[in-house]
Amino acid sequence: MTVAAAGSAPARPPTRRAPLPLRLIARPEIGAALGATAVFLFFSIDTDQFLSPLGVSTWLDDASSIGIMAVAVALLMIGGEFDLSAGVMTGSTALVTALLAVHAGWNIWLALLASLMFALGVGALNGWLVMRTRLPxxxxxxxxxxxxQGINLGVTRLITGTVQVAGIHNARGYSSAGAVFASTISIGDARIQASTLWWIVLTTLAAIVLAHTRFGNWVxxxxxxLVSARTVGVPVVRTKIMLFMTTSAAAWTVGTCDILRFDSVQASQGIGSEFQFIVAAVVGSCLLSGGFGSVVGAAIGALTFGMAQQGIVFARWNSDWYMLFLGILLLSAVLVNTQFSQHAEKTRQ
Structure with a gap:
């Protein structure tokens, strides 16, 4: 029999690993994946167009704009905050780019840099005000x-006399900028848009940051x-401000893809879409109370949106049913995510 040395700590019993089903339930993405699978199977059976190469690339395209924003919004919600300006920010950044490139004659790349600085500034201001004033x-x-919303409408009408800016394809630097943000890759009958590739890249990057970096732990x-985070030395103010800036940067990406692809932007663009971003994040497992969620789940939630939106079109249903679907999806996701988070907490214990 082996005798432990004097003063040494007693051997700890081996930790029993939780069964696989419990570990799967503890994953935030599992609820979103189950919902996406159900929607995919339903529309796959209902219509042949849904699974065609062109059909798949179409609902991926629809999901990409929501997905880029949902990933950033998910990070912010995991950090315990909301951003209701995320939707209108996509239009604001596109308008800044278009006004500078079309009416001021700037090279598109300089206009894009200026609109990015604008977006980051607004995000930083939002974060600073939240932390400084302690308002929700x-x-x-x-x-x-x-x-x-008022700035978009007022400035656009003041400069152009209308509520629209168009003609950015004539601006200097359009070819190279368009190749990065608005190109199309043809694979057979499929048409993969640049926004879809941006969605995949940004989701992967955000997932790595959240799971494998110190900043992810801070989020x-x-x-x-907040009290516990401050106690262990987390830079709370800096983390929150960076999360708001991340949301604004994602809005800039979506706005840039849209303006370079469609060549025009309306002053009202993006208004109302912020709720879709939040719903996609909630469907993807984010709790409204913060501290739990997944950017991969948010991307899957956006994918569910894209599949449902195009599935309804392919099935030739009345598009009014889409809003009913969103309402049911949101309520179901909140209930499921609450249960999954409780199971996850028990598994960690």
Whole structure:
């Protein structure tokens, strides 16, 4: 028999690993994956167009714009905050780019840099106001939403006399910028848009940051408990501001893809879409209370949106049913995510 050395700690019993089903339930993405699978199977049976190469690339295209934003919004929600200005910001950044490139004669790349700085500035201001005033982010970003909506309309009408800016394809640097943000890759009958590739890349990058970096740990910490996060030395203010800036940068990406692809932007573009981003994040497992969620789940939630939106079109249903689908999906996701988060907490214990 082996005798432990004096003063040494007693051997700890081996930790029993949780069964595979419990570990799967503990994964935030599992609920979103099950929902996406159900939607995929339903429309696959209902219509042949849904699984055609062109059909697949179409619903991926629809999902990509929501997906890029849903990933950033998911990070913010895991950090315990909301951004109601995310939708209108996609239009604001596109308008800044278009006005500078078309009416001021700037090279598109300089215009894109300026619009990115604008987006990051608004995001930083939102984050700073939330932390400085301690007002709910819902109120602060609602104010930003209204302000940006008024600026978009007023400035656009003042400069152009209308509520639209068009003709960016004639601006200097369009060819190279369009190749990066608005190109199309043809694979057989499929048409893969640049926005879809951006969605995949940004989701992968965000997932790595959230799961394998110190900043990812900070995000979960500030969303779980600000007091505890401060106690262990997490830079709470910096983390929150960076999350709001990330959301604004994602809006800039979506706005850039849209303006370079469609050649025009309306002053009202993006208004109302912020709720789709939040719903996609919630469907993807993010809790409204913060501290739990997954960017991969948010991407899957956006994919569910894309499949449902195009599936309804392919099935020749009345498009009004799409909003009913969103409402049911949101309520179901909140209920399921609450149960999954409780199981995840028990598994960790």
């Amino acid at each position: 982010s819902f109120i602060v970003t609602l104010g930003a939403f209204l302000a940006l 979960f910490a500030v969303g779980g408990s």
